[in-house]
Amino acid sequence: MNSPRWTPPPTPWRSVAIHGAVMAVWVALFANAFFARGISAWSVGIVYIAYDTVLLAFTVWQTWPLRKAMVMPAPVGVRPTLGVIVAAYNEASVLEATVAGLIGQSDPPEVIVIADDGSTDGTAAVMRSVYRLEPPVAGTISAPSPIVPQLRWLRLPHGGKAVALNASLVHLATDLVLTVDADTILDGDAIGAMRTAFATTPGLVAATGVLTPVCDASLSGRVFEWFQTYEYIRNFLSRYAWMRQDSLLLISGAFAGFRRDALALVGGFDPDCLVEDYELIHRLRRYGFLHGLGWHSAVIGAARGRTSAPANLPAFLRQRRRWFGGFLQTQFWYRDMVGAARYRRLGTWMLPVKAIDTMQPIYGLCAFALLLWYVGTGRVAMLIPVGGFILGKIVIDLGFHGWSVHLYRNWVGGRTQAKPGLAILAAVIEPFSFQLFRHLGASWGWVYFLTGKRVWGVQKRVVALAGKSDA
Numbered sequence: 172m173n174s175p176r177w178t179p180p181p182t183p184w185r186s187v188a189i190h191g192a193v194m195a196v197w198v199a200l201f202a203n204a205f206f207a208r209g210i211s212a213w214s215v216g217i218v219y220i221a222y223d224t225v226l227l228a229f230t231v232w233q234t235w236p237l238r239k240a241m242v243m244p245a246p247v248g249v250r251p252t253l254g255v256i257v258a259a260y261n262e263a264s265v266l267e268a269t270v271a272g273l274i275g276q277s278d279p280p281e282v283i284v285i286a287d288d289g290s291t292d293g294t295a296a297v298m299r300s301v302y303r304l305e306p307p308v309a310g311t312i313s314a315p316s317p318i319v320p321q322l323r324w325l326r327l328p329h330g331g332k333a334v335a336l337n338a339s340l341v342h343l344a345t346d347l348v349l350t351v352d353a354d355t356i357l358d359g360d361a362i363g364a365m366r367t368a369f370a371t372t373p374g375l376v377a378a379t380g381v382l383t384p385v386c387d388a389s390l391s392g393r394v395f396e397w398f399q400t401y402e403y404i405r406n407f408l409s410r411y412a413w414m415r416q417d418s419l420l421l422i423s424g425a426f427a428g429f430r431r432d433a434l435a436l437v438g439g440f441d442p443d444c445l446v447e448d449y450e451l452i453h454r455l456r457r458y459g460f461l462h463g464l465g466w467h468s469a470v471i472g473a474a475r476g477r478t479s480a481p482a483n484l485p486a487f488l489r490q491r492r493r494w495f496g497g498f499l500q501t502q503f504w505y506r507d508m509v510g511a512a513r514y515r516r517l518g519t520w521m522l523p524v525k526a527i528d529t530m531q532p533i534y535g536l537c538a539f540a541l542l543l544w545y546v547g548t549g550r551v552a553m554l555i556p557v558g559g560f561i562l563g564k565i566v567i568d569l570g571f572h573g574w575s576v577h578l579y580r581n582w583v584g585g586r587t588q589a590k591p592g593l594a595i596l597a598a599v600i601e602p603f604s605f606q607l608f609r610h611l612g613a614s615w616g617w618v619y620f621l622t623g624k625r626v627w628g629v630q631k632r633v634v635a636l637a638g639k640s641d642a
Contacts, residue, residue: 185510189526197530197537204541210556213545216538220564222527226409227571233412237578251346253366253428254282258335262353263293265479267301272356272476274319278363280349283321284312286339289329298324312342332424333440333447340439345431350448352425354479355382364473365428376433376455377468380426381407381583384480392482398605399480401572401597404579410470411582418521419468420456424448425478433466444504446497453505460514472582484608491612492619495532499620502529532613539607561602568598 200215207214255273259266266285273283287294298304302316304324316322327338336350347369351357361380369375384399386392413419427448437454444450452468459466481487502509502525509526511518545553572594597605 182506183511186506186526189510189523190506190529193527193530197534201537210553210560212553213538213541213557213560215534216541216557217560219531219534219538220560222531222534224564224567226524227567230405230409230412231571231574233415234408234578237408237411237582240581240584249370251366251369253280253347253349253362254284254343254345255280255349255351255362256284256286256336256339256343257351257353258286258288258332258339259290259294259353260288260329260332260335261290261292261294263290263297265354266294266297268356269351269353270302270319270322273351273362274321275359276357276362277360278366280321280362281345282323282343283319284323284325284339284342286335287324287326288332288335289327310338331442333442333444336447337439337442340431340434343431348429348431348434350424350427350429351476352478355425355476356478357426357474357476361426361474361476364471368469368471368474369428369430372467372469374465374467375469376430376459376466377422377452378428378474379410379422379470380428380474380476381470381472382423382426382476382478385477386480386482389482391484395482395487396480397593398597398601401575401594402605404575404594405572407470408575408578408582411472413521414469416516416520417467418517419470420449420452420517420521420525422448422452422468426474426476428474444497445493445500449497450501450504453501453508456517457505457508457514460517473584475583487608488612488615491609492615495613495616496619497616498525499529499616502526532610533617535606535610536614565599565602568602569595572598
């Protein structure tokens with residue numbers, strides 16, 4: 172299945188003006204630091220804080236309905252059939268747990284395809300010994316497993332996740348397709364919730380579940396799991412907020428659902444993109460708008476899962492380098508949509524915000540670097556008014572972090588061990604640690620995007636995902 176990514180015309184003036192303004196404001200604010208006096212010299216930090224606060228206010232506004240517990244609608248109409256694709260490259264250590272999570276669902280899938288992307292580890296041994304499957308010829312799919320009748324094994328030469336997903340789509344005839352990473356374990360009712368969402372929303376073509384990060388048991392793993400747990404809570408609430416504006420673009424490929432017919436119409440996953448899941452939603456939404464199909468994307472709070480996350484700083488920086496580099500790549504490819512009224516709020520709200528986000532890590536790192544410069548040059552007096560702004564932002568974050576846990580618990584049906592107190596503690600520590608790491612990884616993504624590099628590294632997987640509790 173090919174991915175006919177449409178090549179936009181010469182960059183429209185809207186996109187040039189919006190992206191150019193974001194860059195110009197940064198240059199002006201950074202230069203201002205060397206000429207202005209008083210608090211205005213730190214204007215790059217003030218703008219950075221103000222922008223983040225506006226986004227928090229938007230999320231609070233849009234997630235206000237979650238202050239009351241959500242009720243999942245009952246299925247209506249014809250029950251859609253559903254197949255799962257697990258793209259696996261050297262995932263033998265976690266594959267068995269992932270399959271167990273899929274077949275143990277309260278509403279299990281009709282088909283599970285293990286898309287073996289040229290694995291060189293023990294994947295073949297797992298498929299033989301655990302599921303009694305003989306290796307099919309490369310490029311072909313096996314007969315059903317005698318142990319797990321839904322399970323099929325598709326062996327492929329190593330070509331990347333998007334290629335493996337596209338090759339698997341050819342062998343699925345179900346109404347819905349779920350992509351689940353080999354290091355992701357779904358809660359027992361996750362697939363049922365996803366199937367219900369599509370059955371009750373005819374215009375829904377893409378949906379993501381809600382994920383909880385899981386790291387290993389090392390000291391750094393516990394620290395990174397703590398920070399990422401509350402980061403994921405805030406991020407998924409933000410996705411809910413944008414969904415309410417019909418502008419959700421970020422669908423996590425680790426647990427995502429699609430209508431197969433819609434995937435076929437737009438050509439499947441694009442193997443040239445660093446973040447094939449994010450790019451695909453742009454293509455689906457644009458196709459839907461241009462053809463008047465009324466297509467939507469959503470995040471489903473009742474569809475939950477746990478996924479392996481980086482457990483140390485090098486792995487975390489590599490992950491964020493890839494994510495942000497792919498984000499920049501997609502923003503560039505779909506620059507024609509930025510500010511375009513034909514895409515409604517997606518074009519006039521969401522994508523301009525994404526244009527600002529391209530520079531957000533640069534703003535954040537510059538603001539922190541200026542603070543260090545003030546200390547190093549003896550301008551300690553500057554730290555008093557600047558500290559007031561930072562303290563005010565921390566107080567706002569404290570309130571939001573604590574409130575976000577309450578909203579999240581209502582949204583996902585109470586199934587979380589996240590604590591408001593720990594969320595508040597994270598809000599105090601994060602601006603001077605984890606947030607800087609995020610910005611460093613994103614800035615590294617800028618380097619990779621500009622140089623066109625495509626080597627991203629491999630994340631160490633967590634073996635005992637199935638034994639972890641929801642964070």
